[in-house]
Amino acid sequence: MIRDLKYLAAFIVPLTAFISLYLRGPFAFSTLIFVFVCVPLLEPILPKSASNLNADEANAKSKNIFFELLLYLNIPIVFGLLFYFLSIVSCSEFTTAEFVGMFTAVGLTMSSAGINVAHELGHRPERFHKWMSKLLLMPSQYCHFIIEHNLGHHKNVATPEDPATAKKGEILYFFWLRSIVFTYVNAWKLEMRRLKQIGQSHNIFINQMVQFLVLQVGFSIIIAWYFSMSTMIIYLAVAMFSVVMLETINYIEHYGLQRKKMDNGRYERVQPYHSWNSNHELGRILLYELTRHSDHHFLANKKYQLLDHHSNAKQLPVGYPSSMLLSMVPPLWFYIMNKRLA
Numbered sequence: 001m002i003r004d005l006k007y008l009a010a011f012i013v014p015l016t017a018f019i020s021l022y023l024r025g026p027f028a029f030s031t032l033i034f035v036f037v038c039v040p041l042l043e044p045i046l047p048k049s050a051s052n053l054n055a056d057e058a059n060a061k062s063k064n065i066f067f068e069l070l071l072y073l074n075i076p077i078v079f080g081l082l083f084y085f086l087s088i089v090s091c092s093e094f095t096t097a098e099f100v101g102m103f104t105a106v107g108l109t110m111s112s113a114g115i116n117v118a119h120e121l122g123h124r125p126e127r128f129h130k131w132m133s134k135l136l137l138m139p140s141q142y143c144h145f146i147i148e149h150n151l152g153h154h155k156n157v158a159t160p161e162d163p164a165t166a167k168k169g170e171i172l173y174f175f176w177l178r179s180i181v182f183t184y185v186n187a188w189k190l191e192m193r194r195l196k197q198i199g200q201s202h203n204i205f206i207n208q209m210v211q212f213l214v215l216q217v218g219f220s221i222i223i224a225w226y227f228s229m230s231t232m233i234i235y236l237a238v239a240m241f242s243v244v245m246l247e248t249i250n251y252i253e254h255y256g257l258q259r260k261k262m263d264n265g266r267y268e269r270v271q272p273y274h275s276w277n278s279n280h281e282l283g284r285i286l287l288y289e290l291t292r293h294s295d296h297h298f299l300a301n302k303k304y305q306l307l308d309h310h311s312n313a314k315q316l317p318v319g320y321p322s323s324m325l326l327s328m329v330p331p332l333w334f335y336i337m338n339k340r341l342a
Contacts, residue, residue, distance in 0.1 A: 004061070004305075007070055009285045013112050014077045020105035021084055024094060028101025031108050035321055043280040043319040050279050050309040058306050067305045071121060071288070074113040075136060081109055082139050082235070089234055090227040103234075107241035110140050112287060115246045120288055120304050122146040134212075138219055140242045143212035144187035152186045154300050158259040158274040159267050164247075168256035168341060169334065172248065172327045179247050245324075252276060252323040253293050256341045257314065270297050272310035279309055280319035291320050314340070 016030040023030075053061065061067065085106045088094070094102070114136050122133035122145075130146070137143045149164075156162035163182035166175050191209045195201050204210045224232035257274050259267040272294035278284070283291045289304040294313035296302065316323050317336060327333045 004064070004066060006285055007067070007288070007305075009282075010070065010113075010288060011073075011077070013286060014074075014081060014109045017081050017105040017109040018084075020102050021081070021088060024098045024102070028098040028105070030101070031105035032101060035108055036325060039282060039286070039319065040322040040325065043282050043322065046280070046282050048279040049281055049284075050311075052308040053306065061305045062303060064305075067303065071117050072132070074117045075132065078110060078114045078136060078139060081106055082238075085238070086223060086227055086231050086235055090231040103238055103241065107238045108245060110238065110242035111245035115140055115142060115145065115242060116287055116290055118146070119149065119290075122150060123301055125301070134215075138215060139239060140246075141216045141220075141236070141239045142243055142246075143216060144184055144209060145246075147190050147208060148183045148187040150300075151190050152183075154270075154297065157270055157297060158254055158257045159261075162254075164250045165254040166251045166256065168338065170255075171330045172251050172333070175251050176244055176247050179250060180243065248324050248327060249290070249320065252316065252320065252327055255327075255337055272298050272313040275314065276316045276323075277309070277313040278316045278319050278323075283319040283321065287320065 013031060013035065016034045020028050020030045085102055088102065089099070118133040118136035121129045121136070124130070124133075133146055134143050137145055153162055153164045156165075158165055160167075163179045163186065166172075188209050191207060192201065195203065195207060200206055220232055220236065223235050253276055254274065255276065257276070259270065259274055261267055275294040275297050277294045278291035280291065289307045290296070292307040292309065294310050295307040298310070317340070318326070326336065
């Protein structure tokens with residue numbers, strides 16, 4: 001149990017965001033510096049681990065409520081930091097530099113503690129966890145992610161049908177647009193197909209996409225009413241920033257990987273080598289083991305604390321934050337990653 005306390009380090013990102021908002025000044029960039037300077041510098045010198053749990057350890061950890069509570073705590077943290085940020089920008093004085101620091105701090109928290117944790121909860125079978133996932137996706141205006149990711153991305157990953165799989169040679173900035181637009185379009189298609197199968201094609205009251213739209217628009221209106229219209233615009237901008245951070249992770253997770261199409265027209269089963277993996281301990285903890293992405297796609301309903309290393313999984317040359325930085329410089333990213341694809 002003592003070793004499991006390492007996952008408390010996942011709260012460093014929201015903690016630095018609180019420091020950014022509370023202290024401001026030079027501390028406004030605390031989160032940005034931690035995520036994109038400290039972590040990339042620390043990961044090469046901190047340990048990497050390819051070890052897996054044995055059956056007894058996995059059984060014990062799968063039943064330990066501690067791992068669930070860590071996820072649940074992110075709900076008040078995300079909403080609390082967002083409204084703290086909005087209260088500051090609506091009625092406090094600050095410099096442009098402070099605003100940029102606070103903006104990125106909240107956006108990174110909404111991406112890591114919000115969308116990322118929602119992704120974990122969204123794969124659980126219980127309705128309670130599904131609703132918690134949607135609640136965490138709402139601040140980022142990305143509730144439809146739970147539909148397309150679970151029913152679309154996991155089925156079509158590493159194929160041309162998946163908008164969240166980056167093609168070889170595709171520039172990150174073009175990928176953002178393609179993935180964001182078609183994730184939304186595909187979510188509508190999947191939901192309409194579900195409604196058609198149950199004979200409720202025209203029932204807008206049980207259409208999840210309509211529900212998400214009402215929920216998210218209503219949330220934005222509440223912010224505009226309580227704060228101001230300009231504060232709502234800032235909120236929508238930080239929500240978009242959090243989505244862009246998510247899509248950058250999507251970009252590095254499957255860049256250039258392809259599943260073979262068989263003679264019957266179907267694609268081969270998803271294997272560990274259809275995702276880019278990272279065993280850097282720090283990144284694994286900060287992102288609730290998201291970086292062991294190969295095993296997640298191999299067994300999507302596996303809880304984060306149980307994810308395994310696969311010897312045949314593709315390994316990123318650096319950790320997730322460093323890979324995100326590399327991807328923002330396309331020539332450098334292509335130079336490094338295309339050789340690994342070959």
